[in-house]
Amino acid sequence: MKLTRRSFVQQSAAAAAGLSVFPLAGWTKRAAPSDTLRVGLIGCRNMGFGILEHHLKNRDVVCAALCDVDENVLNDRAATVEKNFSQKPKLFRDFRKLLEQKDIDAVIIGTPDHWHCLQTVYALQAGKDVYVEKPMSNSIEECNIMVRAAKRYNRIVQIGQQQRSGFVFNKAMELIKSGKIGNLRKVNIWANFAYGVGPVIVPDEPVPAGVDYDMWLGPAPERPFNRNRFHGTWRHFWDYGGGLMSDWGVHLLDMGLWAKDLVKAPEKVLVYAANTYSQPRARETFDTMTVCFPKDDFVINFDLTAGIQRGPYDMLYGIAFIGDLGTIVTDRSKVVLYPEWDNEQKKFMGEEYSYTEGKESHGEHVRNFIDCVKSRNQPACPPEIGRAAALHAHFPNIAARSGESILIWDDATGRFTNSQKANELITPVYRKPWELPKV
Numbered sequence: 458m459k460l461t462r463r464s465f466v467q468q469s470a471a472a473a474a475g476l477s478v479f480p481l482a483g484w485t486k487r488a489a490p491s492d493t494l495r496v497g498l499i500g501c502r503n504m505g506f507g508i509l510e511h512h513l514k515n516r517d518v519v520c521a522a523l524c525d526v527d528e529n530v531l532n533d534r535a536a537t538v539e540k541n542f543s544q545k546p547k548l549f550r551d552f553r554k555l556l557e558q559k560d561i562d563a564v565i566i567g568t569p570d571h572w573h574c575l576q577t578v579y580a581l582q583a584g585k586d587v588y589v590e591k592p593m594s595n596s597i598e599e600c601n602i603m604v605r606a607a608k609r610y611n612r613i614v615q616i617g618q619q620q621r622s623g624f625v626f627n628k629a630m631e632l633i634k635s636g637k638i639g640n641l642r643k644v645n646i647w648a649n650f651a652y653g654v655g656p657v658i659v660p661d662e663p664v665p666a667g668v669d670y671d672m673w674l675g676p677a678p679e680r681p682f683n684r685n686r687f688h689g690t691w692r693h694f695w696d697y698g699g700g701l702m703s704d705w706g707v708h709l710l711d712m713g714l715w716a717k718d719l720v721k722a723p724e725k726v727l728v729y730a731a732n733t734y735s736q737p738r739a740r741e742t743f744d745t746m747t748v749c750f751p752k753d754d755f756v757i758n759f760d761l762t763a764g765i766q767r768g769p770y771d772m773l774y775g776i777a778f779i780g781d782l783g784t785i786v787t788d789r790s791k792v793v794l795y796p797e798w799d800n801e802q803k804k805f806m807g808e809e810y811s812y813t814e815g816k817e818s819h820g821e822h823v824r825n826f827i828d829c830v831k832s833r834n835q836p837a838c839p840p841e842i843g844r845a846a847a848l849h850a851h852f853p854n855i856a857a858r859s860g861e862s863i864l865i866w867d868d869a870t871g872r873f874t875n876s877q878k879a880n881e882l883i884t885p886v887y888r889k890p891w892e893l894p895k896v
């Protein structure tokens with residue numbers, strides 16, 4: 458059988474998740490979207506809007522609705538959709554009203570992480586398919602709920618780990634799995650980003666005009682408004698995100714797991730976390746972390762230094778897959794294979810090989826989602842894969858917050874076996890009237 462790039466991505470992801478690549482049962486209850494997929498976007502400012510634009514570059518997608526709690530963002534994005542795509546979506550400030558629209562087939566969720574679980578579950582209950590940004594949620598229990606919900610409501614859910622659809626990482630996986638670096642022994646990941654230290658500290662201020670701040674907070678604790686905890690920079694605060702550990706960790710750790718087709722929670726994590734950056738910044742998350750995930754037959758190491766932009770191989774972030782016969786170094790634009798030195802023959806074990814493709818992978822990941830909504834096949838990054846990656850980011854953060862340097866996890870009971878403090882961070886406490894979905 459000729460394997461196209463798309464079918465390869467789809468089948469390998471589904472196989473890795475232990476899922477069938479055949480259409481799901483139960484779809485017959487609802488008419489399939491005809492040729493045109495009608496999408497709604499919840500959370501319009503940055504990534505969500507980027508993902509919408511990738512949808513709209515496909516001729517078989519229209520934008521039926523936009524929703525944001527910031528009227529300024531909402532109006533600006535509506536104007537862009539009209540100008541660039543000649544479409545006039547309905548506008549909403551409350552996502553529940555958007556979900557009531559019967560003519561919407563699928564929703565894109567581009568809100569901060571603390572909203573992902575609630576909005577995904579509500580969307581699934583309303584019969585929509587969902588493209589939800591990574592990390593799939595801000596806690597362990599929310600990940601579990603989302604996995605169960607996608608199954609129970611029998612919908613397509615694509616997690617926004619777009620590297621799964623990227624040609625560069627598919628190429629890296631092909632090289633690793635065909636034995637080009639021999640036995641994979643170690644995956645070294647680094648992520649050094651200046652933005653990870655957070656913004657300069659500013660005082661609280663009144664809520665800006667046009668913003669429904671209560672609806673931005675949603676299930677998160679009530680707090681005075683501060684722009685550092687708001688658009689874009691919310692990711693440095695535990696109530697809404699997990700800092701660089703989850704922002705980039707999810708993407709990069711996902712590749713380490715994919716290399717061995719692991720789709721499960723870590724069994725053990727060893728963690729060093731500290732704040733070593735010289736200046737005070739608005740941030741709760743850690744700026745310096747060294748994390749180790751011992752696996753049965755290899756190890757994944759993750760090294761994070763916020764506030765700097767240089768790293769190994771002169772790359773600010775990257776992954777080194779280390780095998781007996783060579784090391785593969787990747788980022789989103791290139792794969793380089795460095796052959797090992799043969800110490801008996803006194804020569805390299807082959808030629809250096811490098812592959813570069815500037816093409817980014819959001820467009821591919823979005824197209825994969827659209828195709829799967831139509832075919833009812835599993836997408837490249839279903840919730841099981843999203844959960845495995847998210848848990849590899851949440852566990853180190855939970856260890857650091859609990860003052861533990863080692864955490865051991867029992868997936869059967871869904872608890873850490875060695876830390877009561879860590880167990881207290883498994884499930885978030887939702888602010889009323891919001892309730893953690895029961896699925």
Ligand SMILES: NC(=O)c1ccc[n+]([C@@H]2O[C@H](COP(=O)([O-])OP(=O)(O)OC[C@H]3O[C@@H](n4cnc5c(N)ncnc54)[C@H](O)[C@@H]3O)[C@@H](O)[C@H]2O)c1
Nearest residue numbers: 500501502503504525526527567568570590591673688689
């Ligand atoms: N896949 C990637 O490469 C990638 C890159 C960047 C961000 N992300 C993810 O995308 C998500 C959004 O990040 P961002 O950088 O775009 O954040 P952002 O703060 O720029 O945008 C979030 C938007 O959601 C809106 N919002 C908040 N609560 C809402 C609600 N209840 N209903 C409707 N709208 C609401 C905000 O007003 C804002 O416009 C995060 O989960 C982030 O991790 C993914």
